[in-house]
Amino acid sequence: MAFSKSYREDFLLDFKNFTFLNHGSYGAIPKVVMDRKKELLDEAERFPDDHFRNKAQEYYKEACVIAAEFVHAKVENVVLVKNTTQGVNAVLNCFPKTKKILINSHTYNAMRNMSDLHRTRWGCEIAEVKINMPIVSEDEIVKAFTDVMDENKDIDLAIIDHISSASALVFPIKRLIYECKKRNIICIIDGAHAPGQIDLHLDELGADFYVGNLHKWAYTPRGAAILWSDPKYHAILEPLTTSHLYKGTLHEKFFQQGTDDYSNFFTIPVSLKYHSDLSFEKLHAHADALFEYGRKRLCKEAGCSMYPVPASMEAPFMKIVKLPRTDRYPELNGIAITDNIIKQLLAQYNLVVAVTTTNGDMWMRISANCYTTKADLDRLVEVVKDATPKLF
Ligand SMILES: Cc1ncc(COP(=O)(O)O)c(C=O)c1O
Structure with missing residues (x-):
């Protein structure tokens, strides 16, 4: 080994x-990450006003800079959310006028439920690509997607897995994003399992949105994920919780979502260092x-x-x-x-x-x-x- x-x-x-x-x-x-998390919790308890008023925003900025480097993106395009479920929910909320959402038979259950809620709430429809095993080639997957896209010309938003949950398949997302773009379909990549497992270059990928957990394969404590978005959406993208910095920059809007424990975000530098040292x-x-x-x-x-x-x-x-x-x-x-x-x-x-x-x-x-x-x-x-x- x-x-x-x-x-x-x-x-x-x-x-x-x-x-x-x-x-x-x-x-x-790893223990080093837990140690850092405990340090941050101790600091917040020793002097909460100092932690929240003076230090938290700096920690958040530092975490965003390091997370953005990790996924090869400009820091302006990356904010932090607690998990992929939250991130995709926030993105979907920006698009109440969606006509038809595209999912597939390997879509994670939470994403399927979100699409269903969107349908109930806003009256959109859902189309599903069936992906059967065994899979012979990436071409077969791309064709399964494009067949459904071409049969459903009103699809305007797609949620596509980067790595599927139950089947652990890496989807050919670059090609699928290209097919979405050709048809003006907004493309949200569910990258829950990707950061730390696959080298990501999000500014080059071409997706509209990419959400990925850091708490699975990048060694952060549970409750840390990145939400990447194309700059054209920064003005309309809102966190699930509206707070003081509403109408600020994307980072400001996402930085503060009510009083909470944000130590999972603030340990990102130590977690990603552990990953890169490996x-x-x-x-x-x-x-x-x-x-x-x-x-x-x-x-x-x-x-x-x-x-x-x-x-x-x-x-x-x-x-x-x-x-x-x-x-x-x-x-x-x-x-x-x-x-x-x-x-x-x-x-x-x-x-x-x-x-x-x-x-x-x-x-x-x-x-x-x-x-x-x-x-x-x-x-x-x-x-x-x-x-x-x-x-x-
Ligand atoms: C493909 C996929 N998407 C989304 C999620 C949700 O991740 P989280 O529970 O961290 O929001 C998972 C969780 O395992 C997943 O496998």
């Missing part, structure tokens, strides 16, 4: 008692080697299988593997089944991994990070062997 040191001692995760293979859901922070290339090499090893064993020894997905569409630090299909669940409908399996894996095996259903099959989404070891993958193989057909 590419790393010469173990990163386990850097983290607060309870490695003694659990096997963690689900970084993708909630992230995890080295993206080494992290990739480490994850690649682990996935190759783990997936081979899962397929050979534990009855799992892999659908072919083009290499360019596989997320670097999250991979899916199809679980063995037994007759335990003739119908895979609803998330109650997978939720229960996730709980049972935790309760019976102390194993944390995501289990999802797509296209009538059950999948495991495995995450790898700098703290993941070969022994974690060995444990996963043993658990899958033992849990089939008890759980799957």
Whole structure:
């Protein structure tokens, strides 16, 4: 493996008692980040007036500058929100006159619900691109999108995943943005999983809006995300909470959204330093080697299988593997089944991994990070062997 040191001692995760293979859901922070967060909380408690009146805006500015550098964007185009869900909600609120929203069958549930609320509230329609597995090529995805766009000429806004949640697919967003632009469709990229996992160049990408969590793969505490927007929208983009600096610059509007704990934003410099000190290339090499090893064993020894997905569409630090299909669940409908399996894996095996259903099959989404070891993958193989057909 590419790393010469173990990163386990850097983290607060309870490695003694659990096997963690689900970084993708909630992230995890290194101790240095937690230390900085505690420092900020202490400072705010020691002297709240000084923290909020004199220091907070400087911390916010510094965090925005560093976050913008991280995603290769001008700082004017980047503000901070608590999470991708908030960011996309804020963007959608700017477009009450939308006629038809485009989503797809891998769209994250919260985005699907937001589109539905928009429909109920403002009377728009929703069109959906069906993406079936296996996926042979990026061309196939682009065609599935453009077919629906061409059949629904009134689509004027699209929410497109950069990396989908359950299926961990990297969508060919550059090409999809191009197709949206050709048709005057406003393009919002749901990049919840991308910052820290994929090198981003947001000023060059061409999207109208890009929202991405820092708390998944960029080591910030939960409650930190970037919202990038094309300058032409800065005047109409509003945060979900209107506050004192309403009608200010984009940064001013988003800086203050009521009295709150903003320490998650203010730790961004320390979090992104941790990320850059790790080295993206080494992290990739480490994850690649682990996935190759783990997936081979899962397929050979534990009855799992892999659908072919083009290499360019596989997320670097999250991979899916199809679980063995037994007759335990003739119908895979609803998330109650997978939720229960996730709980049972935790309760019976102390194993944390995501289990999802797509296209009538059950999948495991495995995450790898700098703290993941070969022994974690060995444990996963043993658990899958033992849990089939008890759980799957
Ligand atoms: C594709 C996708 N979009 C949006 C979200 C929402 O992220 P958050 O809960 O941080 O708002 C997630 C969360 O996992 C996701 O996977």
